[in-house]
Amino acid sequence: MTPDQLIRPDILSLSAYHVADATGLVKLDAMENPYRLPADLAAELGERLSRAAINRYPDPQAGGVQQALRRAFGIADGHAILLGNGSDELIQILAMALARPGASLLAVEPSFVMYRMIAGFTGLRYVGVPLGEDFSLDEAAVLEALEREEPAITFIAYPNNPTGNVFDRAALERVIAAAPGLVVVDEAYHAFTGGLSFLDALDSHPNLLLMRTVSKLGLAGLRLGYLVGAPAWIRELDKVRLPYNVNVLTQEAACLALDRVAVLEAQAAALVAERDKLFQALSGFSVVQAHPSRANFILFRVPEAPRVFAGIKARGVLIKNLHGAHPLLDNCLRVTVGAPEENQAFLAALAAELGH
Numbered sequence: 275m276t277p278d279q280l281i282r283p284d285i286l287s288l289s290a291y292h293v294a295d296a297t298g299l300v301k302l303d304a305m306e307n308p309y310r311l312p313a314d315l316a317a318e319l320g321e322r323l324s325r326a327a328i329n330r331y332p333d334p335q336a337g338g339v340q341q342a343l344r345r346a347f348g349i350a351d352g353h354a355i356l357l358g359n360g361s362d363e364l365i366q367i368l369a370m371a372l373a374r375p376g377a378s379l380l381a382v383e384p385s386f387v388m389y390r391m392i393a394g395f396t397g398l399r400y401v402g403v404p405l406g407e408d409f410s411l412d413e414a415a416v417l418e419a420l421e422r423e424e425p426a427i428t429f430i431a432y433p434n435n436p437t438g439n440v441f442d443r444a445a446l447e448r449v450i451a452a453a454p455g456l457v458v459v460d461e462a463y464h465a466f467t468g469g470l471s472f473l474d475a476l477d478s479h480p481n482l483l484l485m486r487t488v489s490k491l492g493l494a495g496l497r498l499g500y501l502v503g504a505p506a507w508i509r510e511l512d513k514v515r516l517p518y519n520v521n522v523l524t525q526e527a528a529c530l531a532l533d534r535v536a537v538l539e540a541q542a543a544a545l546v547a548e549r550d551k552l553f554q555a556l557s558g559f560s561v562v563q564a565h566p567s568r569a570n571f572i573l574f575r576v577p578e579a580p581r582v583f584a585g586i587k588a589r590g591v592l593i594k595n596l597h598g599a600h601p602l603l604d605n606c607l608r609v610t611v612g613a614p615e616e617n618q619a620f621l622a623a624l625a626a627e628l629g630h
Contacts, residue, residue, distance in 0.1 A: 284394060291391065299592040300619045302610040305435075305463075305571050307492035309541045309613065315534055322526050332522040339525050342532035343500055347486075353476055354508035357520050361462060361487040361499030362388055365429070368458060368483075368501075369396040371514045372426040380425035382411065384436060384600040386460065389429045401425060405602060409434070409565065411441040417452055426455040432472065433463045436596055436608050438567030440470055450479045456507070460485045463569035465542040466549070470568070476503060483507060490570055492538045493531055496524045545570050549611045555621050559628060571610045576628070579605040585627035591620045 278286065294303060311319065340355045349355065358364035369379060369392045379393040383402040393400040401423045403416050420428070430449070433440045450457045457479070459472045464486055473484055483503035488496060498520065501508065531538065549567060556564035556574050563575040573596070576582050583595040594608040609620055 296592050299590055300616050301592055302612050303592045303594045305610050306494050319530055322530055326522050326526045328522055331518050332525055334517055336520045336525050338529045342529045346532040346535040353502050354505040356501040356508045356511055358499040359519050360497040361485055364499050364501050365392050367511055367514045369398055371511050373398050377426040378423050380428045384603055385431050386435050409437040409439050411445055413445045416449055420452050424454045428453050428457045431460040433568040436573055438569045438573050440568050450482055456481055458483045458485050462487050463490055465491045466546055466570045467568045492541055496527055498528050545611050552617050571608050573608050575606050579607050582627050583607055586623045589623035591623045
């Protein structure tokens with residue numbers, strides 16, 4: 275038997291998630307924090323990891339990590355936490371648990387590509403609701419789709435990726451209240467929003483879960499995401515989680531880093547300052563339309579985006595080409611906010627490509 279004979283046709287038709295090779299390039303394509311841990315904290319981490327019992331399975335619930343998250347981000351004891359190998363695994367857990375025959379997953383578009391992909395992996399029917407031309411939430415369209423499709427689960431990225439904007443909170447509250455199923459607010463970029471969050475709305479919306487990751491905060495290599503919500507939801511979702519999904523080294527490193535979260539938050543604040551400078555610089559190009567962002571990246575539109583992307587890459591800087599990903603993203607590129615010297619390298623490459 276061959277793969278074509280045994281693998282589901284819908285899987286055969288897909289392409290694997292593509293990660294570009296950044297070897298030798300200034301890497302500004304993946305929304306990573308460019309800053310390493312301070313030397314003293316890195317040394318302490320190395321010492322701690324050297325003592326980790328890698329010959330034993332990890333704590334299956336990663337209780338130490340859960341407590342560190344509560345301390346770092348003010349998560350109340352009444353809210354339960356589920357940990358994942360990155361937020362991608364949490365999206366998969368949610369989709370698997372809710373994938374009844376005929377069930378659907380709803381998200382706005384353009385947004386995080388894994389909502390659509392994981393819906394397909396798990397057999398959920400995907401429903402995409404386009405944003406407005408300015409990437410604002412089309413509340414009427416979302417409410418109509420909720421009533422028409424009755425999705426089992428709705429994902430809302432806040433801020434949205436790849437557009438960088440946050441949707442009106444009052445509108446989102448109405449969407450959550452109207453949803454017939456579970457709503458997950460994805461706050462992957464919470465560290466860059468100045469404190470905007472739906473954490474305080476969990477008690478007033480029984481169908482709401484909050485999802486975050488520590489990746490954008492500077493710990494992308496740990497692969498740690500977390501879901502917060504009512505214990506009744508988390509208890510059932512935990513049944514789908516594979517055992518020992520958060521490894522020993524991640525647990526040790528996360529506990530240390532989260533207990534020093536002020537260091538990571540200071541780095542995030544520096545990136546917010548750099549984001550504002552980068553936005554102003556992009557806005558200074560006559561042919562560039564930069565969109566305001568509350569995340570650690572900026573979406574911008576240029577004429578002939580694929581050519582500009584290739585030219586910037588040829589000059590040693592890797593960003594993200596979103597042209598063709600969705601009609602609203604025609605001629606759009608996305609750049610991660612980097613360290614000052616990385617941002618300058620990008621701006622110089624862009625200027626050279628645009629002939630400025």
